[in-house]
Amino acid sequence: MAYSQEISRDRRGAFVFLVDQSRSMNKPFGTDVSGHEVSRAEIVADALNSTLEELVNRCMRDEGVRDYFDIAIIGYGRTNRPEFCWRGALAGRALVPISEVADHAEMVEREITVMVRGQPMVERVVTQRWIEPVAVESTPMNGALRLAQATLEEWIYKNPLSFPPVVINITDGMANDVNSEDELLATAQRLTRLKTGDGNVLLINCHIAGGDLAPVVFPWNAMELPPDRYARLLFEMSSELSDRHRAIICEIFERELDTTPSMRGMAYNADAVALVKLLDIGTRQALVFSPAMAALEAADRS
Amino acid sequence: MSAARVVWGARGQSVVKPHNDSFTIGGAEVRRETEDRFRVDRLSRTLLAAVADGAGGSGLYCGAWAETLVTHLPSRPISDATALDRWMAGFCDGFRRHYATKAAADSRRRAKFVREGSCATLSACWLAANEAGCTLDWLGFGDSPLLILARDGADYTIVDWHPHPLAAMERDPQLLNWKDTPPPTAFQSGRIALPARSTILLASDAVGLYFLAAYMAECGTADQAPSIQAFRREFSQLSERSGGRLGVAAAKRAAMPLRGFAEEMSILRTALRSSESFATWGSHRTQAGLLANDDATAVVIDVVVRQAAQSLAPEQVP
DSSP states (O other): OOOOOOOOSTTOEEEEEEEEOBGGGGSEEEEOTTSOEEEHHHHHHHHHHHHHHHHHHHHEETTEEOOOEEEEEEEESSSSSOEEOOOGGGTTOSSEEHHHHHHTOEEEEEEEEEEETTEEEEEEEEEEEOOOOOOOBOOOHHHHHHHHHHHHHHHHHHOTTSOOOEEEEEESSOOSSOSSHHHHHHHHHHHHHOEETTEEOEEEEEEEOOSSSOOEESOSSGGGSOSOHHHHHHHHHSOBOOHHHHHHHHHHTTOOSTTOOOOBSEEEEEOHHHHHHHHHHHTOOOOOOOOOOOOHHHHHHO | OOOOEEEEEEEEEEEOOSSSOEEEETTEEEEOOOOEEEEEEEETTEEEEEEEEEEEEEESOHHHHHHHHHHHOOSSOOOSHHHHHHHHHTTHHHHHHHHHHHHTTSHHHHHHHHHHOEEEOEEEEEEEEOSSSEEEEEEEESSOOEEEEEEETTEEEEEEEESSSGGGGGSOOOOEETTSOOOGGGOEEEEEEOOSEEEEEEEOHHHHHHHHHHHHHHOOOTTOOHHHHHHHHHHHHHHTSTTOHHHHHHHHHHHSOOOOHHHHHHHHHHHTTSHHHHHHHHHHHHHTTSSOSSOEEEEEEEEEEEOTTOOOOOOOOO
């Protein structure tokens, strides 16, 4: 399991974002640039829209947006059943090629100041949005994980050699559609047992709280977490990350690679900064050599 | 004193990456072009050579930006970061205006262009023949390798190189962008009196890694200057890291019985005779897992310096 397949149009990647839309997401989570209090749902929607825009930008070339990824967003909590969150022309779709995601963004024009060779320059540009903040009902996280599994089973059947799909789950609480923690863990494990030829599905869990407690981000050992059963459960549910992810995370968080033998894709008690970092790191992909081997000597002679 | 006689030969090619080089818009196939650019230009008693690697994932119009960089290179060396910045000031605004207009029809493209700019690496060298022999001035910004090698028959010894340190090959590269004043710390340059026989290789990152790994696979340890020994040590350390680009390149190299460095250089010289043969060269190596699926560019310059009183064996300069 190399987690080394280069992402290309023929070997596209997949991201599935699971977004908690339960009532508690209405709780305040931080402040915006003008100092106004904003809710968890608002910050999660902004962070996710920015992440999608960044993914679109990474796929945008001079010729257009290239289909390097398929994207799905599953919301859970608007009703008591999880559902895909695309709106407008994409409503009802599951995994959507990123060129179509790009084509169906809601454009919001705004003024920004960019620095051009040290001089500030005011420009009007568009920013893109796909989802709005929602905070209504309960937390059917188990159902969301199952929906992700069903969606990715089909995707993997069609893309057996691709870099494995990455599922990023953003939540502020425990699932309330299960009878036990073990049931939720079993569902997560069924999801992460899915695999392509390049590795198992990666499940990254981000628990947001935004309180006074320090966030724990990408722990390598459960001992790093507070003595909290839910924290341990999320640790168990979260995938061990690839060496490439581990190297990136060690560089960003200034950790010693040699003394960090493994790393789980999770954040606990994440604040807005930790959420953005987790989304950034979770959506970075491998870009390494193709593993194909051929008879080089014969080829050069021919 | 009689002037030295300097003979040089140079070849370069740039080709688009072998896989996924086309896609469809509205049913029509659009072939992606390479975003690398190179230049080999004889200017009086100077030979100017350069490689710029447009970073398509960062910004827009990166191929055009790489083209602008190599086209605008002056006939005299750029020797420090201040001179680099002054040189860029001469064309950045014109580039920005031209391509902002071009992007204006698509608001998303324009937003990306305004926010991110256009990015490319740049490695360049100026060879100047003089009374004593041949001097080479070079600059490097980013991770497009430049190797300066002394040549003695089939033996090659590295004399100088870019980037310093090699760890720069493992990180996101420093890129020249019309939006930014280039950070002085990212600028590298040097001046060297070339040995009697030498070879200079400028390449985009994937090709450069291939030749670095090939060189290190057989590079001897004896009688080397401290700087070369440091180069070897750093390469070895980076090669042992799991998942790093140098490590992957070295491991792929070690896993296959391959030719020596001199033979690899000879094959490259032949491949550089045409765009088609260079594309075939790159495609074979990509299929073999030895070369990343990336745009590939290489410029090879062979130099022979003959002193008037010296009788060197004749050597063909390609």
